[in-house]
Amino acid sequence: MQSSTNTPHREGTSISLDIPAQDANLFKSQAVHEVLLFLSRYHSDSFSITELADAVDYSQPSISKAVDVLTANNLVIDRREGNTRLVHVNRARLSRPDDLFLQIPQSEFQPPVRTATNELVENLDGVIGILLYGSVARGNADRLSDIDLWVLVEEDRMANQRTANRVRQDLEERQFETGRYAYDIDVESLPAIPNYTEELREVLRGGLVVYDSEKFETVRKMVFHGELDE
Numbered sequence: 001m002q003s004s005t006n007t008p009h010r011e012g013t014s015i016s017l018d019i020p021a022q023d024a025n026l027f028k029s030q031a032v033h034e035v036l037l038f039l040s041r042y043h044s045d046s047f048s049i050t051e052l053a054d055a056v057d058y059s060q061p062s063i064s065k066a067v068d069v070l071t072a073n074n075l076v077i078d079r080r081e082g083n084t085r086l087v088h089v090n091r092a093r094l095s096r097p098d099d100l101f102l103q104i105p106q107s108e109f110q111p112p113v114r115t116a117t118n119e120l121v122e123n124l125d126g127v128i129g130i131l132l133y134g135s136v137a138r139g140n141a142d143r144l145s146d147i148d149l150w151v152l153v154e155e156d157r158m159a160n161q162r163t164a165n166r167v168r169q170d171l172e173e174r175q176f177e178t179g180r181y182a183y184d185i186d187v188e189s190l191p192a193i194p195n196y197t198e199e200l201r202e203v204l205r206g207g208l209v210v211y212d213s214e215k216f217e218t219v220r221k222m223v224f225h226g227e228l229d230e
Contacts, residue, residue, distance in 0.1 A: 012097060012102050012103055012104070012105065013040055013041075013094070013095065013096050013097065013103055014094075014095045015036070015040060015075060015089070015090075015093050015094050015095070016093045016095075017073065017075070017093075018073065018074065021073055022072045022073050022074070023068075023069045023072035023073055025069045026069055026070070026073050026075075029065070029066060029069065031056075031058045031062045031063065031065070031066040032066040032069050032070060034056045034058065034066075035052060035056055035058075035063060035066045035067065035070065035076075036070055036075060036076070036089070038052070038055055038056050038205065039076060039087065039088060039089040040089050040094060040096075041208065041209075042220070042224070043088070043089050043091055043094055043096065044217075045088065045221060045224070046079075046086040046087060046088040047086065047087055047088070047224065047225075048084050048085065048086055048087075049063050049064055049067065049085050049087070051224055051225060051226075052067070052087065054201065054224075055201065055204075055205055055224055056205060057205070064085075067085070067087050071087075074090055074093070075089070075090055075093060076088065076089055076090055077089075077090050100208070100209065100210050100211075100212070101113060101114045101117075101210060103208050103210075104132065104136065104137070104139075104208060104210075105138070105139025106136070106139055106141060108178045109136045109141060109147065109181075111176055111177070111178075112147060112171070112174075112176050112181045113132055113136070113147060113149075113210060114210075115171065115174070115176075116147065116149060116167070116171050116183060116185070117130050117149070117210045117211050119167050119170070119171065120149070120151055120164060120167055120185070120211075121211060123163055123164075123166075123167055124151065124153060124160045124163050124164060124167075124187070125153065125154070125156060125159075125160060125163075126153045126154030126155060126156070126160075127151060127152070127153055127211065128152040128153060128154060128190060128213055128215045128216045128219070129151075129152045129209065129211055129212055129213055129215075129216025129219070130149055130150070130151050130152075130209070130210050130211035131149070131150045131151075131152075131203060131204065131207040131208065131209055131210070132147070132148065132149055132207060132208045132209075132210050133148050133149075133150060133203050133206060133207035133208075134146065134147075134148035134184075134206075135148075136148065137206055137207050137208045138206055143179065145182075146182045146183060146184045147181055147182070147183045147184070148183075148184045148186075149183065149184070149185045149186070149210075150186050150188070150203050150207070151164060151185065151186065151187045151188070152187075152188055152189075152190065152193075152216060152219065153187060153188070153189050153190070154189065154190055155189050155190065155191065156189065157187055157188060157189035157192065160187045160189075161186075161187040164185045164187050165185070167185070168183045168184075168185050171183050188200075190215075190219070193219060193222075193223075197223055200223050201223050201224070204220060204223060204224070
């Protein structure tokens with residue numbers, strides 16, 4: 001028998017689960033939850049235990065145990081390359097919306113994030129990627145929460161940040177069906193990324209990509225796999 005982790009009215013990311021679970025520890029560990037969430041967000045990639053430990057900020061033994069539980073429940077797939085254990089989400093069980101904004105857990109925040117993303121892409125120069133992070137990405141925001149967006153551009157960070165500030169001001173004056181929203185928009189340029197690897201890894205850990213590109217995917221892989229200096 002199979003069930004799904006999402007409820008019928010939601011259109012976001014979900015993963016199918018066998019009932020009963022093969023390993024009941026699936027529901028007892030926060031590390032298991034964090035690893036599955038991270039692997040579901042970055043579903044196209046495989047990670048070593050060390051990389052997962054760095055990405056989700058748990059010890060390697062905790063990550064290994066979490067992966068054991070997830071593997072027993074057929075939610076992730078692991079393989080060996082030499083002495084390295086590589087792990088990725090079971091993509092056959094994963095369902096993801098084509099519309100990136102449907103990933104946002106609280107549906108009332110989807111329109112203001114969508115509008116902000118479109119405005120930033122239209123008005124900033126050389127946008128490579130946009131990431132939603134903070135409480136809105138986690139799904140525990142309230143009406144007083146800022147919408148936190150991190151924008152990566154090719155170059156001209158300062159000029160693009162000034163433009164982003166103007167976009168933010170316009171957005172905060174806009175009335176949505178659910179009211180007005182406050183935004184925090186940070187812009188970084190591609191050449192500076194090697195200087196902010198740890199900060200970016202922290203943002204990526206719990207963030208949702210709302211504007212993507214091949215170049216942004218490459219940057220994420222370099223951050224997670226430690227290849228920025230190569």
